[in-house]
Every structure is written in structure tokens, then in C-alpha cells.
Amino acid sequence: MLSLPRPHAGQRRVLDSHARFRVLACGRRWGKTTLGEHLSVQAALAGRPVGWFGPTYRFLSEPWRTLRQTLAPVARRMSEDERRIDLITGGSISFFSFDDPDAGRGRRLALALVDEAAIVRDLARVWAETIRPTLTDDAGQAAFLSTPRGRGDFFALFSQEGEGWASFHAPSAENPHLPAAEIEAARGDLSERAFRQEYLAEFADEEGAVFGGVREAVDAGRTGDDPPDPTQSYVMGVDLGRHHDWTVATVLDPNGRQVAWRRWRGQTWTVTALRLAELAHAYDAVAHVDSTGLGDPVCELLKEQGVRVRPVVFTAESKATMMERLALRFERQGLRLMDVPVQTAELESFAYRTSASGRVVMEGPPHGHDDCVCALALAAQALKRPARVT
Ligand SMILES: Nc1ncnc2c1ncn2[C@@H]1O[C@H](COP(=O)(O)OP(=O)(O)OP(=O)(O)O)[C@@H](O)[C@H]1O
Ligand SMILES: [Mg+2]
Incomplete structure (x- = not known):
């Protein structure tokens, strides 16, 4: 009935994890956004409120379009203005962009999903002050999906070994639907350092x-x-x-x-x-x-x-x-x-x-x-x- 592509093995690994806070460092085109869509659909179908966070507004249009289409058969209400989908199960997905510093503040979420987390400004502060508090009521979960970018706050989250945290690392090539030629073309266009960061998902030295x-x-x-x-x-x-x-x-x-x-x-x-x-x-x-x-x-x-x-x-x-x-x-x-x-x-x-x-x-x-x-x-x-x- 609902049509999202079947998760590939790498995505499945993350979906099957029961960690409360999941941090994924993956190469470009690995399927981060697609995985985020799976996680959101799962939670929303189960009747829970989901928040999807993007660094800026333009990062939201792709998942918004896909999820609106995918969830049409089970939607109770869709609001383009609020960027929010309410399901007949009682679950919902709301989209927030960090262009707005108060994104998500005051909400109560069961799952907060941060796409391209490494390029969110002040990620550590945003996480502690804005997102984390939305998860306290229902012991909600969080997922950070991103291609690495230097060794800033996203690297700190990725390296964290606290209770409830799990990190995943995957190169772009793990996506079996990505033509090898696309990766080869990128290798031809990028410096060694950039290729390692963008496609092998390595955290490049910052200095x-x-x-x-x-x-x-x-x-x-x-x-x-x-x-x-x-x-x-x-x-x-x-x-x-x-x-x-x-x-x-x-x-x-x-x-x-x-x-x-x-x-x-x-x-x-x-x-x-x-x-x-x-x-x-x-x-x-x-x-x-x-x-x-x-x-x-x-x-x-x-x-x-x-x-x-x-x-x-x-x-x-x-x-x-x-x-x-x-x-x-x-x-x-x-x-x-x-x-x-x-x-x-x-x-x-x-x-x-x-x-x-x-x-x-x-x-x-x-x-x-x-x-x-x-x-x-x-x-x-x-x-x-x-x-x-x-
Ligand atoms: N499980 C899957 N089955 C089939 N195709 C998939 C799957 N996961 C991802 N794809 C395809 O792989 C491509 C990249 O997926 P997606 O946009 O989710 O990756 P991404 O990691 O978010 O990429 P980007 O780095 O560009 O943001 C898309 O064409 C998508 O349709
Ligand atoms: Mg993406």
C-alpha cells in the first residue's frame, strides 16, 4: 500500500538498531534521506509525532514531497503552510528548518530526525537546547543523518559512547542502487581529500x-x-x-x-x-x-x-x-x-x-x-x- 523503496542492507542495519540515539555518517547518495523517510513513516504509522529537521529550508522539499505522496492513503490532514502531515493513526510528521532558530521548540516528539546534521550551525547547542527537550516527555528517539564535514559537532556526536547512543558509518558504495559510474565520475572531479570525505564518509582532519x-x-x-x-x-x-x-x-x-x-x-x-x-x-x-x-x-x-x-x-x-x-x-x-x-x-x-x-x-x-x-x-x-x- 505505501510505496517506499525496500531498504538496502545498510539501511536495514540502522532500522533494526534499537538505540535511542542513532548517528549515521554516510557518503553522499548512500540513501540517508530515504532512510529518514523510512524511520519517519515507521514512527508516524505507529501513532507517534515525528519532527524532521533540515539545515535550511531547501533541504526539506525532497522529503516533504516524498512523504506527502507516500502517506497520502493514510493522511488525515496535510498542511503545506505548516509543513505538517497528520495521519489517521494519530501520528504526525512536522518539518522544521534551522533557518528558524526556534525550530521545533515547544514541541513534544517521539522521533527527531536531523538530515545533513554536519552542516547545521551550532549543532551541539541546537541539540542540547532545542531538540533534546522535545524528546523528554516520551523518552523520544533521535537520528542524525549526515555526510561528514570536518570534525565539528557532528563528529563529537558520532564519537560519543554514552548510554543509548549508536553510531554507524558507511561509504556511498554501500547503496546497491547507486551506479558505480556515478562514484567513479565523482572521483574524477574531486580532490583525494574531498572524495574521502564525501564518498568514503571519512572525517577529514580539520587541520x-x-x-x-x-x-x-x-x-x-x-x-x-x-x-x-x-x-x-x-x-x-x-x-x-x-x-x-x-x-x-x-x-x-x-x-x-x-x-x-x-x-x-x-x-x-x-x-x-x-x-x-x-x-x-x-x-x-x-x-x-x-x-x-x-x-x-x-x-x-x-x-x-x-x-x-x-x-x-x-x-x-x-x-x-x-x-x-x-x-x-x-x-x-x-x-x-x-x-x-x-x-x-x-x-x-x-x-x-x-x-x-x-x-x-x-x-x-x-x-x-x-x-x-x-x-x-x-x-x-x-x-x-x-x-x-x-
Ligand atoms: N533502498 C533503496 N532502494 C532503491 N533506491 C534507493 C534506496 N535508497 C536510496 N535509493 C536511491 O539512491 C539515491 C540516493 O538516495 P538518497 O537521496 O536517500 O541519498 P542521500 O544519502 O540522502 O543523498 P544526498 O547525499 O544527495 O543527500 C536516490 O536516487 C534514491 O532513490
Ligand atoms: Mg539526502
Whole structure:
């Protein structure tokens, strides 16, 4: 009557566990959300109130759609506004997003399910102050389903060995319905570290260098520009300096060979734009400019100079993705760098660090610069991905 896919062996293992608090670290596409749907349906059919929590609103639409459809035959009431399904059994499923800091507060739940728990901000506090109290009345259960992300609060929950807690760990490949080709494609697109985290569900070290093999990528003694080759199409990455920061421009050829590099500071935007335009024209390069914040006026000036400009506006996430891609390029030996000591130093000290809020961030050293890294990453992002080295 109700149509959810039959749980695979890994999902069954979790369903059969009687632990009160279950923590699952699994790879992407393992079937976390599907498992959550099973757990919710089970509890709601048994007449119990379930709360489904997502990091943000958009994480709720998939389970909401699936559960609404699945439970239609036994639903008493469905409210799109409240995002709530009431069943004829007396059970219910309510959806909450942590966009709302009071999500779930004041409810009484028999099962709280947190999907993608590792990206919930302040998970430990949210758990202790908001979710845990909803479970006290009926000795309710909780399940945390997530792909790992560094070693923050989710790792702490996963590592916990308290009474009633059970942890599960599973790579994506355990889902027998996931085509092996999909995993192979991901392996081709991700750095080693990212693949281990996302598909093998390993808790990556929170500290450590982002780029491996920097020295090996530097051509010792090559300090001058390559002459432009008119048959090549070049890309230029630009990190614009604000306040006391440097402006850095890097030009790459299609194979990832760095052919020119410039750095200056303390200039007006007009002078900066003229210098950038001169370099772009010399190589007939397309300029990829970080225009987060103050970049736009400079992009306009560059366009007036006839430069082909691609403004790039970053979010924390898209910047991390760009750095990942640069790491991948180092790993696959898809870069030949000029011998620029400040650039080499910045690349080597660029690291994963844990911020005060427990999130893993990638950044340069405290009080250090990362302008050379950003310019290089912007240019590298514009190139085709390097193939795997076999
Ligand atoms: N037991 C199952 N039987 C058949 N297909 C399944 C099963 N579990 C999961 N799938 C399929 O595997 C894919 C991934 O499932 P799901 O979205 O639940 O995984 P996820 O771990 O939540 O993924 P993501 O990391 O993208 O959030 C989907 O196409 C889903 O339909
Ligand atoms: Mg999911």
C-alpha cells in the first residue's frame, strides 16, 4: 500500500538498531534521506509525532514531497503552510528548518530526525537546547543523518559512547542502487581529500595544508614572463586589493602554465584597472576578477579598456569549491608555476583550519595574505579540469 523503496542492507542495519540515539555518517547518495523517510513513516504509522529537521529550508522539499505522496492513503490532514502531515493513526510528521532558530521548540516528539546534521550551525547547542527537550516527555528517539564535514559537532556526536547512543558509518558504495559510474565520475572531479570525505564518509582532519606538491610545481629560477603566444588562449585571475591588501594578477596558459604574475598595492582603482588592462591585452587573456564587494567599479573600468571580463562573486561555499579545484590541479600535476617566493609561501601556508564556531574553513595564516592563492585559483578555475594521473 505505501510505496517506499525496500531498504538496502545498510539501511536495514540502522532500522533494526534499537538505540535511542542513532548517528549515521554516510557518503553522499548512500540513501540517508530515504532512510529518514523510512524511520519517519515507521514512527508516524505507529501513532507517534515525528519532527524532521533540515539545515535550511531547501533541504526539506525532497522529503516533504516524498512523504506527502507516500502517506497520502493514510493522511488525515496535510498542511503545506505548516509543513505538517497528520495521519489517521494519530501520528504526525512536522518539518522544521534551522533557518528558524526556534525550530521545533515547544514541541513534544517521539522521533527527531536531523538530515545533513554536519552542516547545521551550532549543532551541539541546537541539540542540547532545542531538540533534546522535545524528546523528554516520551523518552523520544533521535537520528542524525549526515555526510561528514570536518570534525565539528557532528563528529563529537558520532564519537560519543554514552548510554543509548549508536553510531554507524558507511561509504556511498554501500547503496546497491547507486551506479558505480556515478562514484567513479565523482572521483574524477574531486580532490583525494574531498572524495574521502564525501564518498568514503571519512572525517577529514580539520587541520593541514590544502595544496600538496607546491614545491614540485614550481619551476626553480623561472622568474620572468613567457612571451605571449598568439595561438594560445590565456586566462587571467585577478584578486583585487582593498585597504592594505595586494592586488595580484596571474596569467595561465590552457595547460596550467603560469606565464605572468603581477602584484602591487596602494594604487587608485583607475591605475589598478590600467595595469590590469595592459596585462590582459598583452596576452589577449579573459580576466576572471573577484568582484565580491568592491570589484564592480574595477570591472567596469576594465570593460571600458576593452578587456573581456568575467566577474566572479563568491560565497563561502563557492570559494571553497574553487580552492578544492586548485588542490585537485596540484594533485594531478596540472600546474607549472613561476618561481615567486611570496606565491610559493602563500600556497604552502594555505590550510584547513577550524573557526571559532567549529566550522572548517580554508585560509591563509593569521595576519597573512592569500591574494596570490586567490588570483591563481581564479585563473585555474577557468581552465578545463586536469585528467587523473595514472
Ligand atoms: N533502498 C533503496 N532502494 C532503491 N533506491 C534507493 C534506496 N535508497 C536510496 N535509493 C536511491 O539512491 C539515491 C540516493 O538516495 P538518497 O537521496 O536517500 O541519498 P542521500 O544519502 O540522502 O543523498 P544526498 O547525499 O544527495 O543527500 C536516490 O536516487 C534514491 O532513490
Ligand atoms: Mg539526502
